[in-house]
Amino acid sequence: MSLRLRVILLITLVxxxxxxxxxxxxxxxxxxxLAAELRAAMAGARQTASGTFEDLPRSDHSLRDLRxxxxxxxxxxxxxxxxxxxxxxxxxxxxxxxxxxxPAWFGRLVEVEAAAVVLPIPDxxxxxxxxxxxxxxxxxxxxxxxxxxxxAFTMLKVIxxxxxxxxxxxxxxxxxxxxxxxxxxxxxxxxxxGDYAAAVPEAGPPELRLLQRGFNAMTGQLAATMRxxxxxGDQIVRLQEEERAxxxxxxxxxxxxxxxxxxxxxxxxxQLCEAGKxxxxxxxxxxxxxxxxxxxxxxxxxxxxxxxARLTEFGLAAAIKDLVAFWAGRRGDIxxxxxxxxxxxxxxxxxxxxxxxxxxxxxAMRHARPARIxxxxxxxxxxxxxxxxxxxGVPQAAPDASRxxxxxxxxxxxxxxxxxxxxxxxxxxxxxxxxxxxxLPCQIHAxxxxxxxxxx
Numbered sequence: 001m002s003l004r005l006r007v008i009l010l011i012t013l014v015x016x017x018x019x020x021x022x023x024x025x026x027x028x029x030x031x032x033x034l035a036a037e038l039r040a041a042m043a044g045a046r047q048t049a050s051g052t053f054e055d056l057p058r059s060d061h062s063l064r065d066l067r068x069x070x071x072x073x074x075x076x077x078x079x080x081x082x083x084x085x086x087x088x089x090x091x092x093x094x095x096x097x098x099x100x101x102x103p104a105w106f107g108r109l110v111e112v113e114a115a116a117v118v119l120p121i122p123d124x125x126x127x128x129x130x131x132x133x134x135x136x137x138x139x140x141x142x143x144x145x146x147x148x149x150x151x152a153f154t155m156l157k158v159i160x161x162x163x164x165x166x167x168x169x170x171x172x173x174x175x176x177x178x179x180x181x182x183x184x185x186x187x188x189x190x191x192x193x194g195d196y197a198a199a200v201p202e203a204g205p206p207e208l209r210l211l212q213r214g215f216n217a218m219t220g221q222l223a224a225t226m227r228x229x230x231x232x233g234d235q236i237v238r239l240q241e242e243e244r245a246x247x248x249x250x251x252x253x254x255x256x257x258x259x260x261x262x263x264x265x266x267x268x269x270x271q272l273c274e275a276g277k278x279x280x281x282x283x284x285x286x287x288x289x290x291x292x293x294x295x296x297x298x299x300x301x302x303x304x305x306x307x308x309a310r311l312t313e314f315g316l317a318a319a320i321k322d323l324v325a326f327w328a329g330r331r332g333d334i335x336x337x338x339x340x341x342x343x344x345x346x347x348x349x350x351x352x353x354x355x356x357x358x359x360x361x362x363x364a365m366r367h368a369r370p371a372r373i374x375x376x377x378x379x380x381x382x383x384x385x386x387x388x389x390x391x392x393g394v395p396q397a398a399p400d401a402s403r404x405x406x407x408x409x410x411x412x413x414x415x416x417x418x419x420x421x422x423x424x425x426x427x428x429x430x431x432x433x434x435x436x437x438x439x440l441p442c443q444i445h446a447x448x449x450x451x452x453x454x455x456x
Contacts, residue, residue: 011170027109034145035114042139046119053122056122070094074094081137099143099146187215187219232414258294266288268280316350317343320357341377355412370393384439390428423436423437
């Protein structure tokens with residue numbers, strides 16, 4: 001059942017209940033008024049009869065006067081008058097009003113209990129009246145009930161007409177009032193199908209405008225989230241390509257030439273052994289050994305960059321120190337300041353913190369010319385880790401989370417927020433440094449053993 005129909009039925013039920021209550025109250029009031037009218041009519045009829053009875057013994061036409069008294073109540077709506085003899089047979093009777101009785105249910109609703117009044121007629125010897133006659137006054141509430149029914153039926157027709165017109169107007173008004181909800185439901189269906197550009201006009205009462213405003217804000221957030229996810233997906237693909245290209249360059253520039261040299265030395269080693277020149281053969285064997293050691297170091301650096309084994313083996317502090325050593329070996333002009341307490345963190349928090357430091361260092365190397373980089377790990381609360389990376393370089397371009405290469409700031413933000421943390425970045429004018437700060441919820445498995453304050 002639709003909401004509109006439910007509202008209409010509820011309003012109809014309320015109106016019907018109200019009308020029923022009003023009908024009962026009106027019925028009670030009609031009964032009271034009808035009873036009062038009958039009492040007044042019976043009292044008037046009795047007084048009229050009493051006046052006639054006083055003059056009846058002195059009248060020379062007593063039968064005529066009695067007949068006139070009875071016929072005076074012809075058509076009376078309240079009282080029927082009759083003259084009966086000793087056997088109860090009616091000799092004279094007034095004619096009723098002739099109105100049709102009301103419906104039985106209405107008659108029962110307004111029925112008034114009233115007893116007939118019997119008045120003895122004075123004897124008038126010699127006037128043609130039999131002795132022992134009685135005048136019977138019988139109340140006739142049916143005529144009053146019929147009149148009340150006519151009025152009620154007329155009112156009922158008016159109420160029915162007004163209710164019909166009101167029902168149509170209420171149907172239209174409720175439909176217009178619910179139209180924003182219908183439109184909102186249609187837009188929700190579009191959102192369910194992936195159309196996050198759906199929006200609804202903010203119109204109507206304040207409650208609906210609040211709901212519409214919240215819906216539009218929700219779709220805006222969903223659309224922004226989808227755009228960010230698409231950007232992140234594109235950047236992840238670019239990052240993978242950059243990492244593959246960098247690995248390919250390292251393999252080509254570092255490993256490839258040394259493998260070629262090892263191949264040449266191995267070929268010469270075989271020739272020298274056949275020629276009986278052991279000294280030169282030993283020298284080439286040593287060069288092969290040195291080349292292999294160098295290639296092992298290069299492979300170890302690549303593996304450490306892709307997956308720092310020390311992060312799980314020795315903790316976050318050791319992994320960050322290895323990362324700093326990696327960059328310090330390539331950028332000897334940069335001073336690194338480390339404040340890394342030896343705290344055993346849960347693996348997921350350590351992974352996020354390490355990737356934040358890794359990306360911040362990479363951005364600093366690519367987009368700025370820092371002379372000093374400071375990395376600090378602090379616990380501002382027992383279950384919260386704060387990671388700070390400061391560099392005093394001047395960015396070549398203002399970092400933008402939507403345009404930076406690789407994962408960039410957007411990637412860091414997504415990673416931190418997915419872990420339930422917060423990321424902030426920007427220039428601190430007071431300290432004249434570029435700051436990246438991540439706050440991460442964490443679980444500490446051991447109390448810090450020492451504060452690893454170092455200067456590189």
